[in-house]
Amino acid sequence: MRSLHTRTPLLHSFPLSRRLGVPVYLKLEALQPTGSFKLRGVGRLCVEAAERGVNHFVSSSGGNAGLAAAHAAEVLGKRATVFVPTSTGELTQQRLRSLGAEVIVIGAEWDDAHAEAVAFAKRHEALLVHPFDHPSLWAGHSTLVDELTEDLDSPPGCVVLSVGGGGLLTGVVHGLRRAGWNHVPVIAMETIGADSLACALDAGALVELPAITSAAKTLGARKVAAEAFSVARAHDVRSVRVSDAQASAAQHAFADDHRILVELSCGAALAAVYTPVVEVAFADSVVVVVCGGAGVTLDSLSNSAGA
Structure with a gap:
């Protein structure tokens, strides 16, 4: 792999x-x-998904898992959407966008952003890239x-x-x-x-x-x-x-x-x-x-x- x-x-x-x-x-x-x-695990998950034909990765993150998902999407030629809470700094948001990711800022904490990411991934039939539970x-x-x-x-x-x-x-x-x-x-x-x-x-x-x-x-x-x-x-x-x-x-x-x-x-x-x-x-x-x-x-x- x-x-x-x-x-x-x-x-x-x-x-x-x-x-x-x-x-x-x-x-x-x-x-x-x-x-x-984060790239160790997120990279593996995204490579496995790409090999199955998945073209869209959706991540919920305080920042680092999202960056790993966005990097994986860029390398693999896929689409990435990253949900982050308002506590995620502007620098991290800029880095996510520089990797080509769509960034959606929502909720005060990661749990709030994650709930939105779950619903979004289901609606768009995309891969949900969980930051720690897979x-x-x-x-x-x-x-x-x-x-x-x-x-x-x-x-x-x-x-x-x-x-x-x-x-x-x-x-x-x-x-x-x-x-x-x-x-x-x-x-x-x-x-x-x-x-x-x-x-x-x-x-x-x-x-x-x-x-x-x-x-x-x-x-x-x-x-x-x-x-x-x-x-x-x-x-x-x-x-x-x-x-x-x-x-x-x-x-x-x-x-x-x-x-x-x-x-x-x-x-x-x-x-x-x-x-x-x-x-x-x-x-x-x-x-x-x-x-x-x-x-x-x-x-x-x-x-x-x-x-």
């Missing part, structure tokens, strides 16, 4: 390794063509772990990642199982106010947040995918909440240390090693999935200093 994503580097971070006292590796998904890991997405994201097995001499002590709707978490756990790394814990990082997985695990059942109050809007799914909740209970997944301020501090420190800009949502994962949180203290090595995010600029990072 044709692949639209790039094999990303696994960087041994000397600043973070010194900070934690163990090897820390960064899986640099921010270097994907669209700026985030087996092809998880299969695409799982390839990240395939690359880790090639780059590491032994399994890591843990894998750290951000959680929004849970697509990345699900794909990584599936990949760990396929690699025979079932024993490797996953540290699932969320910001307070966008912590739908943590709330579900606390309740012992899927729950829906009344609203997204975190500034990390691309983590803003009020309810995680059922499969994400299932793998989080079956695998050794350790759920951690951090504040927006902790995620922002990690986002800034990472830019200083590694000269790479990432969204606040990615700062949630980085906060695990910059804070650091107790859940990584046990590990003899750490892999952080630097999921990236296209909705960040030097100006936005400067304006959020001290958030």
Whole structure:
């Protein structure tokens, strides 16, 4: 099958390794063509659909999944319509349009935009490209772990990642199982106010947040995918909440240390090693999935200093 994503580097971070006292590796998904890991899964889903003759992709997104769908449509010669909430920045909207996508801004949060996208896709008999809840997405994201097995001499002590709707978490756990790394814990990082997985695990059942109050809007799914909740209970997944301020501090420190800009949502994962949180203290090595995010600029990072 044709692949639209790039094999990303696994960087041994000397600043973070010194900070934690163990090897820390960064899986640099921010270097994907669209700026985030989303292209792995969305690209796979769109290629599969194109091979079936689908000509129109409809995406609902806070930004990054939509960019992946628009990129896939451009590469594959298909039509893309992307529904985004009003919280999606103008820069991301411009990038979507530059890829040839029709952009429809509607609703205060992703869930609102998604409901409109579902209805639109049904009316137009188009493919609905869900941002996190589809087996092809998880299969695409799982390839990240395939690359880790090639780059590491032994399994890591843990894998750290951000959680929004849970697509990345699900794909990584599936990949760990396929690699025979079932024993490797996953540290699932969320910001307070966008912590739908943590709330579900606390309740012992899927729950829906009344609203997204975190500034990390691309983590803003009020309810995680059922499969994400299932793998989080079956695998050794350790759920951690951090504040927006902790995620922002990690986002800034990472830019200083590694000269790479990432969204606040990615700062949630980085906060695990910059804070650091107790859940990584046990590990003899750490892999952080630097999921990236296209909705960040030097100006936005400067304006959020001290958030």
